[in-house]
Amino acid sequence: MPECGLLVSAPGKVILHGEHAVVHGKAALAVALGLRTFLRLRPGGGERLRIHLPGVGVRREWDVAELRALRGRLTGGANACLVLRAVRHCTGCPERSPSPPVCLCFRDVPSVDITVWSELPTGAGLGSSAAYAVCLAAALLHACGAISCPLKDGEATARWTEEEMTLINSWAFQGERVIHGNPSGVDNAVGTWGGALRYQSGKITSLKRVPMLRILLTNTKVPRSTKVLVAGVKEKILKFPAIMNPVLDSIDAISQECQSVLEAMPTNPSPEYYPVLEELFDINQHHLNVIGVGHPSLDRLCRVTASHGLHSKLTGAGGGGCGITLLPPDATPLAVEAAKRDLCACGYECWETDIGAPGVTLHSSSSLNAQVLHALSES
Numbered sequence: 001m002p003e004c005g006l007l008v009s010a011p012g013k014v015i016l017h018g019e020h021a022v023v024h025g026k027a028a029l030a031v032a033l034g035l036r037t038f039l040r041l042r043p044g045g046g047e048r049l050r051i052h053l054p055g056v057g058v059r060r061e062w063d064v065a066e067l068r069a070l071r072g073r074l075t076g077g078a079n080a081c082l083v084l085r086a087v088r089h090c091t092g093c094p095e096r097s098p099s100p101p102v103c104l105c106f107r108d109v110p111s112v113d114i115t116v117w118s119e120l121p122t123g124a125g126l127g128s129s130a131a132y133a134v135c136l137a138a139a140l141l142h143a144c145g146a147i148s149c150p151l152k153d154g155e156a157t158a159r160w161t162e163e164e165m166t167l168i169n170s171w172a173f174q175g176e177r178v179i180h181g182n183p184s185g186v187d188n189a190v191g192t193w194g195g196a197l198r199y200q201s202g203k204i205t206s207l208k209r210v211p212m213l214r215i216l217l218t219n220t221k222v223p224r225s226t227k228v229l230v231a232g233v234k235e236k237i238l239k240f241p242a243i244m245n246p247v248l249d250s251i252d253a254i255s256q257e258c259q260s261v262l263e264a265m266p267t268n269p270s271p272e273y274y275p276v277l278e279e280l281f282d283i284n285q286h287h288l289n290v291i292g293v294g295h296p297s298l299d300r301l302c303r304v305t306a307s308h309g310l311h312s313k314l315t316g317a318g319g320g321g322c323g324i325t326l327l328p329p330d331a332t333p334l335a336v337e338a339a340k341r342d343l344c345a346c347g348y349e350c351w352e353t354d355i356g357a358p359g360v361t362l363h364s365s366s367s368l369n370a371q372v373l374h375a376l377s378e379s
């Protein structure tokens with residue numbers, strides 16, 4: 001491990017179509033965001049495992065010998081997620097608090113200090129839970145010697161092999177299970193592989209070609225929990241299967257149609273491709289309201305952007321959190337600025353960001369900017 005420690009990052013994500021439906025075996029289209037979570041892992045002192053989350057003001061630590069003993073008692077026959085839940089319980093990690101020491105399920109319990117800091121808003125639909133789980137899985141797998149250190153002297157960044165990323169992704173999924181209850185796995189897949197992908201029942205396919213899409217992200221700042229929203233949708237499906245299942249099928253068809261349009265678009269698409277994409281946004285937003293994951297703040301977001309000729313939908317679990325607005329090439333800068341101004345006047349925060357960012361990455365300290373290094377060096 002380099003002297004500065006191990007530095008890992010993973011991106012957040014935007015789901016273009018398929019949120020919630022993907023939990024029930026339908027397809028989702030998701031892209032990695034240019035906003036990331038960063039983790040620093042350093043050898044610990046005094047046989048303690050410490051975790052520090054400066055962004056959320058949380059600091060916890062465990063005695064490594066106690067964790068090793070706990071591991072011995074727990075691992076016999078239990079599946080990884082049960083072990084994680086038991087560890088959360090035994091170590092006094094309340095529900096929805098940051099992750100328990102996932103490394104208990106690996107080969108050994110390392111004595112390490114971990115700091116995590118994120119550019120992503122938490123609980124806003126941008127996959128902060130998955131980016132956190134991916135970083136933690138990569139760092140702890142590395143600390144336990146289960147994956148290599150691909151960063152060579154003098155290199156700024158490096159990625160792991162396909163096989164190692166598959167392992168990281170599978171542990172990140174277990175982390176998501178602890179936070180979400182019943183995740184589909186799409187968020188941790190994007191956090192691990194990055195880029196733009198289609199995800200269905202664990203099958204990950206990179207999109208053949210992704211045009212330069214301009215997307216405006218708006219955070220309504222209305223807090224919500226993915227776990228609660230996912231459980232609510234399941235309840236609705238159980239209550240009204242004949243009504244809800246066709247809606248999920250329709251969302252699936254929207255993802256399919258959107259994928260076909262995206263793959264047919266040139267890299268710098270002309271405006272004529274956009275009306276279909278916009279209509280798909282509108283239809284899906286109605287469907288998401290039907291399955292119970294809308295929110296008045298999101299309705300308002302859609303109305304405000306529509307008044308400037310722009311089309312929006314919620315992204316992620318909904319119930320508040322973020323919406324996305326498609327910015328076609330012929331949208332005038334004046335219209336976009338006016339939409340942003342009106343969204344800010346609602347108390348929302350909006351910004352444009354890059355999509356298709358790289359997945360889980362190992363960094364040299366010189367490749368990180370001063371703000372990230374400063375946040376990670378707070379102790």
Ligand SMILES: Nc1ncnc2c1ncn2[C@@H]1O[C@H](COP(=O)(O)OP(=O)(O)O)[C@@H](O)[C@H]1O
Nearest residue numbers: 096098118122123124125126127128129132226
């Ligand atoms: N940087 C972080 N540090 C610690 N915990 C985090 C971090 N980011 C996310 N989490 C966990 O993820 C939860 C939010 O996840 P979720 O409700 O799925 O929303 P989203 O994934 O859209 O941000 C938080 O309550 C927290 O438990």
Ligand SMILES: C[C@@](O)(CCOP(=O)(O)O)CC(=O)O
Nearest residue numbers: 019020125127183184316317
């Ligand atoms: C609603 C869902 O499709 C996406 C949730 O994303 P987020 O946690 O709101 O960023 C759930 C899932 O796929 O596991």
Ligand SMILES: [Mg+2]
Nearest residue numbers: 127129130226
């Ligand atoms: Mg999440």
